[in-house]
Every structure is written in C-alpha cells, then in structure tokens.
Amino acid sequence: MKSRSFIRSSFISSPNIKVPKNCCCSSITCKRFSSSNQHSRNSRANPLTLDRHSVYNRYEEVVKYARDEPDKFWAQMAREKVTWHKPFSVVNESDFKKDGRVRWFGDGQLNVSENCLDRHDRDSVALIWEKDEPRQHQHVTYGELLDLTCQVAHTLLQLGVSKGDRVVIYLPTCPIAIATMLACARIGAIHCVVFAGFSASALAQRINDAGAKLVVTADRSPRGGKMIELKKIVDEAVKMSGCVEKVLVWQRLGKKDLKGIDVDLEKEVGNQSKEMEAPSMNAEDPLFMLYTSGSTGKPKGLVHTSGGYLAYVAWTHEMVFNWTKGDVFACVADIGWITGHSYLAYGALANGITTVLFESTPLYPDPGRYWEMVERLGVNQLYAAPTAIRSLLKKGDSYPHQYDLSSLRTLGSVGEPINTEAWLWYNEHVGHNRCTVVDTWWQTETGGIMISPRPSAPEAEIIPTMAMRPLPGVEVVLIDPLTKEELPKGVATDGDMCITRPWPSMARTIWKDHNRYVDTYLTKEHGYYLTGDEAHQTEENYYRITGRMDDVINISGHRLGTSEVEDAIDQHPQVSESAVVSIPHSIKGEAIVAFVTLKDNCSIEETQLETEINAVIKKEIASFAQPENIHFVSNLPRTRSGKIMRRILKKVITTGASEDLGDISTLADPSAVQTVVDTVNKKKKNDLHK
Numbered sequence: 235m236k237s238r239s240f241i242r243s244s245f246i247s248s249p250n251i252k253v254p255k256n257c258c259c260s261s262i263t264c265k266r267f268s269s270s271n272q273h274s275r276n277s278r279a280n281p282l283t284l285d286r287h288s289v290y291n292r293y294e295e296v297v298k299y300a301r302d303e304p305d306k307f308w309a310q311m312a313r314e315k316v317t318w319h320k321p322f323s324v325v326n327e328s329d330f331k332k333d334g335r336v337r338w339f340g341d342g343q344l345n346v347s348e349n350c351l352d353r354h355d356r357d358s359v360a361l362i363w364e365k366d367e368p369r370q371h372q373h374v375t376y377g378e379l380l381d382l383t384c385q386v387a388h389t390l391l392q393l394g395v396s397k398g399d400r401v402v403i404y405l406p407t408c409p410i411a412i413a414t415m416l417a418c419a420r421i422g423a424i425h426c427v428v429f430a431g432f433s434a435s436a437l438a439q440r441i442n443d444a445g446a447k448l449v450v451t452a453d454r455s456p457r458g459g460k461m462i463e464l465k466k467i468v469d470e471a472v473k474m475s476g477c478v479e480k481v482l483v484w485q486r487l488g489k490k491d492l493k494g495i496d497v498d499l500e501k502e503v504g505n506q507s508k509e510m511e512a513p514s515m516n517a518e519d520p521l522f523m524l525y526t527s528g529s530t531g532k533p534k535g536l537v538h539t540s541g542g543y544l545a546y547v548a549w550t551h552e553m554v555f556n557w558t559k560g561d562v563f564a565c566v567a568d569i570g571w572i573t574g575h576s577y578l579a580y581g582a583l584a585n586g587i588t589t590v591l592f593e594s595t596p597l598y599p600d601p602g603r604y605w606e607m608v609e610r611l612g613v614n615q616l617y618a619a620p621t622a623i624r625s626l627l628k629k630g631d632s633y634p635h636q637y638d639l640s641s642l643r644t645l646g647s648v649g650e651p652i653n654t655e656a657w658l659w660y661n662e663h664v665g666h667n668r669c670t671v672v673d674t675w676w677q678t679e680t681g682g683i684m685i686s687p688r689p690s691a692p693e694a695e696i697i698p699t700m701a702m703r704p705l706p707g708v709e710v711v712l713i714d715p716l717t718k719e720e721l722p723k724g725v726a727t728d729g730d731m732c733i734t735r736p737w738p739s740m741a742r743t744i745w746k747d748h749n750r751y752v753d754t755y756l757t758k759e760h761g762y763y764l765t766g767d768e769a770h771q772t773e774e775n776y777y778r779i780t781g782r783m784d785d786v787i788n789i790s791g792h793r794l795g796t797s798e799v800e801d802a803i804d805q806h807p808q809v810s811e812s813a814v815v816s817i818p819h820s821i822k823g824e825a826i827v828a829f830v831t832l833k834d835n836c837s838i839e840e841t842q843l844e845t846e847i848n849a850v851i852k853k854e855i856a857s858f859a860q861p862e863n864i865h866f867v868s869n870l871p872r873t874r875s876g877k878i879m880r881r882i883l884k885k886v887i888t889t890g891a892s893e894d895l896g897d898i899s900t901l902a903d904p905s906a907v908q909t910v911v912d913t914v915n916k917k918k919k920n921d922l923h924k
C-alpha cells in the first residue's frame with residue numbers, strides 16, 4: 235500500500251507578502267545573520283518567507299508582519315512547515331475573553347505522523363538511541379521508524395484502541411517510545427507519556443484521570459546504571475485503576491512470562507504490516523496530553539492538538555537551533571517532559587533531521603558522559619537543563635576538555651533560570667566561546683519556545699542568562715502584581731509575565747476541566763494568558779525570567795506543586811499537617827523544605843519519622859520530590875482566617891531569624907513564628923555537629 239500523496243498548499247498573497255519562489259537566503263552558506271549586512275539589504279526586494287535565513291536577515295520586518303497581520307503570518311508559517319491533506323481556510327478562532335477557547339487552522343486536515351516520517355528520505359537517520367550503557371548507540375533511519383510506527387499502529391488498532399482513546403506510555407527515552415507516540419498520532423489516539431521516574435501511585439492517578447485503556451511499558455529499564463522495574467510499577471498502578479484493558483510490554487532486557495492482560499510488544503508488532511495509510515485528522519484533534527503540576531490541586535492533564543502544535547514546534551525548532559540538513563541534534567531531556575515531546579521528538583522529526591534519544595544521566599558512568607557522546611556522535615546542537623550544567627561544572631573543567639567538542643554550534647538551556655556562572659561555563663568550557671548559547675523560556679502549557687535569544691538578537695548581543703526577546707508573533711507584557719496594571723514597554727521593570735494573544739501551540743484545555751484552565755491561565759482583568767512566572771524587562775525589552783509567582787517549585791527542572799508534596803506527607807499516619815516551601819539550591823535550582831506538625835500521641839523518633847515520610851513521598855510521587863530537610867514543629871504560622879503563611883516559613887528558613895518578616899499583622903498566633911525559628915536553628919546546629 236502506498237502512502238497517500240500530499241496536497242501542497244499555496245501561500246497567502248497580500249500586497250506585502252508575495253508567493254515565495256526562491257528565497258535568496260536558501261543558500262546553505264548563509265548561516266549567520268546580521269540586521270544590517272549586504273545580504274539583508276538585497277533580500278528586502280524579495281518576498282518574505284519564514285524560513286530561518288529570511289527571518290534572521292529580516293527580523294524586524296518579520297516581527298512587524300506578525301504584529302500587524304497575525305493571521306496571515308501564522309497561516310504562512312503553518313503552510314510552510316506542515317503538509318496538509320486539506321488546506322485550512324480559517325486561521326485563528328480563539329477567544330481568551332469569552333470562553334477561553336483556543337482554535338487554530340480549524341478546518342484543516344493533516345496527519346502528524348506522516349509529517350514526521352513519510353515525507354522524509356527513507357535512508358537518512360531519524361534517531362540515534364544513546365543507550366544507558368556507556369558508548370552504546372543505535373541508528374534508526376526514517377524508513378525504519380516509519381515501518382515500526384506503522385507496525386505499532388496496527389497493533390494498537392488490533393488491541394481495540396481507536397481515535398480519541400488515551401494510551402499511557404511509561405517507557406524510557408528509546409525508539410519504541412517514539413514509534414508508539416507516532417503510532418498514536420497516526421491513528422488519532424491521544425498519547426499520554428508519564429515520566430518513568432514517577433511512582434505507581436502517581437502513574438495510577440494519571441491513568442485514571444486520562445481514562446487510559448492501554449499502557450505501553452518495558453519489563454525493566456536501566457537508568458544511570460541502576461535498574462528500574464517498570465513493569466512492576468505498572469502492575470501496581472493497574473491494580474489501582476479501573477480502566478486499563480491491556481498492557482503492551484517491550485522486553486527490553488530479556489524474556490519474562492507475561493500473564494493476564496499483558497501483551498508481548500515485540501511478538502505482536504513483528505506480525506504486523508509495515509505499511510499503513512495515514513488517515514486525515516482534524517487540525518484540532520488532540521495529539522497528546524501531558525500532566526504537569528500547578529499551585530493547587532492534583533496535576534493537570536494539559537491537552538495539545540495537532541496542526542498548530544506541529545507547525546509551531548517545527549518552526550521554532552528551526553528558528554532557535556539553526557540546524558543544517560545532516561546535523562545531529564541532541565536534546566537530552568526525557569520524553570516524559572514537554573521538551574522531549576516538542577523538540578527531541580515532534581520538532582526535530584517534522585524537520586527531518588537526526589535527533590538523539592538520550593536514555594542515561596549526565597553523571598553516568600562519569601561526568602564526561604555528555605562530552606564523550608558529543609564527540610562520538612558529532613552532536614551539533616545540545617539542548618540541556620541548567621541543573622545538569624551546574625552539576626557538571628562542579629566536577630571541574632577537565633571533563634569537557636578531554637573531548638573534541640568542535641562539532642557543537644548551538645548550546646541550548648531550558649526548564650529553569652540559568653545562573654551566570656553556569657551560563658559562562660557552558661559558553662566557555664563546552665562551547666569554547668564560538669557557539670551560540672540560547673536560553674529558551676517556555677512551558678508545558680505553551681507547547682513550544684516563546685522567548686529565546688535566537689532569532690531575536692544578533693549573536694554578539696546575547697546577554698548571559700537572558701532569554702532576550704519573544705519570538706515573532708509572541709506578544710509579551712508584564713503586569714504589576716499589586717495594581718494589575720500593564721507595565722509600560724521600554725523601561726526597566728519587573729512584573730508578572732503575560733502573553734496577550736493566542737499562538738498556535740498553546741494547550742487547549744485541561745483534560746475534563748476547562749473551567750480550571752480558564753481560572754488558572756486567563757487573567758480576568760485583561761483576558762491575557764498568565765504564565766505564572768515573574769520576569770525582568772530591560773529598556774530594550776529584553777526579558778530575564780526570574781522565577782515563579784505561585785506555589786510551583788522547580789527542582790532540577792521538574793515542576794512540582796507545594797500542595798502535591800503536602801498531600802503526600804499528610805498521608806503518613808502520624809502527621810497532623812504539613813507545609814512545604816522552596817529554598818535556593820546550588821545544583822537543583824530549588825529544593826524543598828517541609829514543616830510538619832505531628833499528632834499528639836506520636837512516639838516515633840524524628841529520624842525514623844523523617845525516613846518514613848521520605849518513603850511515603852517516594853511512593854506517592856517520586857524520589858525527586860523528597861525534601862532536603864524536614865522540620866517537626868509544634869505549630870505552623872497562620873493568618874487569622876487559618877491560611878498557613880508559607881512566606882514566613884520561607885523567610886525563616888533562608889535567614890534563620892524572626893525579624894524582618896514583612897507584614898505579619900494578619901498572623902493569628904505570633905508565638906508560632908518563634909517556635910519555627912527555634913526548631914530550624916536547633917536542627918541547623920545538630921546538623922553542624924554531625
């Protein structure tokens with residue numbers, strides 16, 4: 235069976251925007267950009283395309299176009315990046331103010347997996363699987379990945395999965411995980427990847443909320459040399475959920491007998507045809523959901539849809555990373571997070587380049603792991619988290635210096651603020667001061683990169699630790715946290731960061747809870763998207779993201795809500811109540827400190843209790859959610875209306891003092907503060923003597 239032929243869509247014509255034929259910038263030698271060079275002046279006579287050469291050279295023009303004619307701009311972007319089965323005739327039907335509806339390219343049709351596979355050269359390498367075992371990698375071509383994806387897609391259909399069904403993927407970063415995501419996309423099932431470090435309870439919670447009928451997993455998986463018993467965790471989770479009909483198991487490390495609802499993945503997949511026509515999906519059909527933490531309640535399942543998401547991640551992947559065909563792109567995030575979805579998988583594959591699947595950890599078998607991999611695979615773009623960079627810089631410069639890193643051209647950072655020391659080290663010792671460092675700001679909710687030094691600034695102007703300017707089409711404003719007034723542009727100021735207009739890759743809703751989506755993300759005053767982040771704006775309108783404005787904690791780039799951790803702690807039978815705050819941490823960015831009050835008759839020793847509480851957190855969430863410190867206090871500071879004043883706890887833990895606590899007029903019992911101060915200081919003293 236042949237895959238269906240693509241209908242090539244035409245470009246929009248307008249007085250300014252002509253049908254692009256040959257952009258003068260299509261020359262592969264044009265890699266650098268400068269707003270004032272000869273090339274730029276020449277290109278002004280030519281039609282404005284949105285490929286990176288054109289955007290780099292005509293940045294201001296592109297920004298103006300996107301601002302003045304957003305529908306035309308986004309339509310052109312979507313037509314250039316995506317192959318549509320049926321071209322769309324409507325562009326943006328979003329309405330932040332009325333009902334929080336977000337809808338892009340609504341009557342267009344496409345197949346996401348076809349865009350990521352069928353349209354590329356079968357023989358070029360799609361994936362390089364960098365296995366956990368050191369120095370072991372495996373190539374998968376686009377042809378092989380397409381075959382595997384079709385086989386998995388047939389398997390899913392045979393197991394009763396149909397369009398709109400949810401499939402939970404609990405796998406390490408590996409080719410079968412990517413093929414399963416793309417197989418879901420091929421048949422219109424909604425994948426929900428759960429990071430394979432989450433516990434059985436956390437997995438069960440996500441399976442149940444999503445109402446998944448199928449879970450795809452592996453028997454076991456090595457990570458940093460340690461074995462994770464994935465199948466055991468899935469078995470436990472399935473027992474806690476009422477909806478799973480089948481578990482598809484990839485025997486990564488040997489054959490084990492499967493029973494009950496288990497299905498052997500390799501056996502099943504091996505029997506299937508390698509061909510499957512790609513059916514047309516609507517642009518707004520859900521592609522995947524991904525759970526992330528907020529400041530209150532349970533993790534929310536953010537829903538991303540097909541057309542706008544794919545177009546935006548493909549476009550931003552090109553704009554920010556500036557790859558050339560044949561490059562090796564290494565995003566070392568896990569596929570359980572949005573970075574793994576948008577850039578490791580969809581963005582890179584839609585663009586037909588080679589993407590690395592990094593299954594291991596930065597310190598295994600030693601702190602040279604990334605650098606040895608860069609040399610062996612010839613990595614051109616590395617996209618990593620500041621936590622990893624900080625942990626590697628602590629190990630000294632000798633590790634990166636042992637390897638040939640000359641293939642690198644772009645160094646990306648994502649997930650949390652990058653501090654100056656880490657930025658400079660990354661630039662100097664990894665990039666040898668000749669790579670472009672891109673600190674990219676975005677979120678699970680935004681789907682793709684929103685603020686980044688490239689393409690916004692000439693490379694010479696990139697300021698360390700600044701995400702610089704929003705991408706064309708992304709309109710950012712800061713809001714005064716007290717007055718809720720919009721802060722003026724062109725002045726140095728700080729505020730809550732909002733995005734004023736919808737963009738194609740934003741999450742459409744929270745699974746089964748659209749009201750929560752509207753309440754959480756859309757501001758009442760202006761009808762803007764509220765990011766939850768605070769930012770600093772310079773006079774040039776450059777942005778530095780300074781942290782969260784809510785109770786979300788970012789530990790090593792993993793997002794956690796304080797209430798999630800508190801809920802877990804409260805499950806210990808001796809705990810009466812708990813409050814969790816974050817403190818700065820030199821490697822993880824932030825760390826958790828917990829304050830716990832115990833039930834009256836509790837007779838267990840504090841060290842034992844600490845161990846038990848940590849075990850509960852590991853069981854309920856994951857080990858990365860365990861606190862740095864647990865303080866047992868007799869009372870928690872509260873307002874007269876009963877709210878715990880976490881702000882005071884945070885101040886005490888960082889300063890150790892009971893003075894300068896800000897406004898404490900609403901405090902119900904001021905003596906509670908002294909109790910906390912005494913407990914914290916006593917513990918600090920004990921720790922010093924240990």
Ligand code: PRX
Binds near residue numbers: 648650701780788793
């Ligand atoms: O606080 C911001 C921080 O990570 C949050 C989003 O987390 P998540 O949805 O897990 O997605 C992470 C990967 C995109 C943001 O609200 N964050 C992300 N990137 C940056 C950042 N903080 C500072 N600088 C960044 N570059």
